[in-house]
Amino acid sequence: MLKAVILIGGPQKGTRFRPLSFEVPKPLFPVAGVPMIQHHIEACAQVPGMQEILLIGFYQPDEALTRFLDAAQQEFNLPIRYLQEFAPLGTGGGLYHFRDQILAGGPEAFFVLNADVCSDFPLGAMLEAHRRQPRPFLLLGTTANRTQSLNYGCIVENPETHEVLHYVEKPSTFVSDIINCGIYLFSPEALKPLRDVFQRNQQDQQLDGSSGSWPGAGTIRLEQDVFTALSGQGQIYVHLTDGIWSQIKSAGSALYASRLYLSRYQLTHPERLAQLIPGGPCIRGNVFIHPTAKVASSAVLGPNVSIGEGVTIGEGVRLRESIVLHGATLQEHTCVLHSIVGWGSTVGRWARVEGTPNDPNPNDPRARMDSESLFRDGKLLPAITILGCRVRIPAEVLILNSIVLPHKELSRSFTNQIIL
Known part of the structure; x- marks a missing residue:
């Protein structure tokens, strides 16, 4: 028997995801046509012996x-529950706080997945590795180039046994090109080190004279408090993958993740990819079109396009490397490139909405998405264009490398601006 835990965080996180996270919790943002965490749930549901999937975070359990959750339970025929933290407890605090629910029924092991990662989720291979060599902690690792590895948790392994000898979260100098993917398989014994951290936090608070034990003592960081401390003690191992993987920290990385998932649909969900049919729009490459969307036959879509529920695409529209969200309208002959068009937004006739991608270097197989900063030297850096919810773009204007906050009605062109 197995379980899975998906760590979804909460509303004070995801600031780099604004303005898109204003309208929907980040874990529910559509990536390649389905909510971000549905990719996680689909992967977990395919593991034989999966008994239950738990979501842990501190979002309010709103209607969305x-x-x-109700739809996912019906689709995958699995109990899927949300456990709400009373305060942000870090990547490990929620696991310890809800340990009784995780261990109920006596699971052999449980997966732990961060919600803000894109992956092909090689959970079956991780489970095989764990069963060959049972240890409390198994981390999924991949490689990054020397420069970009500094942005991640870095793992030094024994190449013969795959034991983690050293772990450093975002080091200041090069440590290793093996990085932490934020996907784990834990034995029930893995909760004992979390208990030790909790008890140590309690003692530290008492020595400091702090009142109460929550939430301070309950805040546990898996990476710094557990992995760093236990490395080299025969408790943590790494399973390396060369499959797809990326963090989803910003809108730009969501667009890149959408491309990766759309490509993977050719193997996993070919039915989700639009096909070129007589009298239909021109499809180039991998494109997802929601069944309720209305797309004119003269539109040219792709590659790497995701069109959401109730979207209207007019005649002659050109759409490439973009996400168009629920209820948006692209009027006749608009051109949308490297952009995200928000819920219910309208782009007028002959308008052009374009961004600048920040994709990994295609000539470097170890390259990852750079950690994106909006500004440098006080200037907005070129990046993908984001239209927030219910933005109205007039006809015949250019919106380039800009972020438009929700409910704005523009009257002219903008370049390299945040429009408040």
């Missing part, structure tokens, strides 16, 4: 989250 409740509706998603």
Whole structure:
């Protein structure tokens, strides 16, 4: 018997995801046509012996989250529950706080997945590795180039046994090109080191004279408090993958993750990819079109396009490397490139909405998405263009490398601006 835990965080996180996270919790943002965490749930549901999937975070259980959980339970025929933290407890605090629910029924092991990662989720291979060599902690690792590895948790392994000898979270100098993917398989014994951290935090608070034990003592960081401390003690091992993987920290990385998932649909969900049919729009490459969307036959879509529920695409529209969200309208002959068009937004006739991608170097197989900063030297850096919810773009204007906050009605062109 197995379980899975998906760590979804909460509303004070995801600031780099604004303005998109204003309208929907980040874990429910559509990536390649389905909510971000549905990719996680689909992977977990395919593991033989999976008994239950738990979501842990501190979002309020609003209508959108409740509706998603109800639909997911029906689709995958698995209990899927949301456990709400009373305060942000870090990547490990929620696991310890809800340890009784995780261990109920006596699971052999449980997966732990961060919600803000894109992956092909090689959970079956991780389970095989764990059963060959049972240890409390198994981390999924991949490689990054020397420069970009500094942005991640770095793992030094024994190449023969795959034991983690050293772990450093975001080091200041090069440590290793093996990085932590944020996907784990834990034995029930893995909760004992979390208990030790909790008890140590309690003692530290008492020595400091702090009042109460929560939430301070309950805040546990898996990476710094557990992995760093236990490395080299025969408790943590790494399973390396060369499959797809990326963090989803910003809108730009969501667009890149959408491309990765759309490509993977050719193997996993070919039915989700639009096909070129007589009298239909021109499809180039991998494109997802929601069944309720209305797309004119003269539109040219792709590659790497995701069109959401109730979207209207007019005649002659050109759409490439973009996400168009629920209820948006692209009027005749608009051109949308490297952009995200928000819920219910309208782009007028002959307008052009374009961004600048920040994709990994295609000539470097170890390259990852750079950690994106909006500004440098006080200037907005070129990046993908984001239209927030219910933005109206007039006809015949250019919106380039800009972020438009929700409910704005523009009257002219903008370049390299945040429009408040």
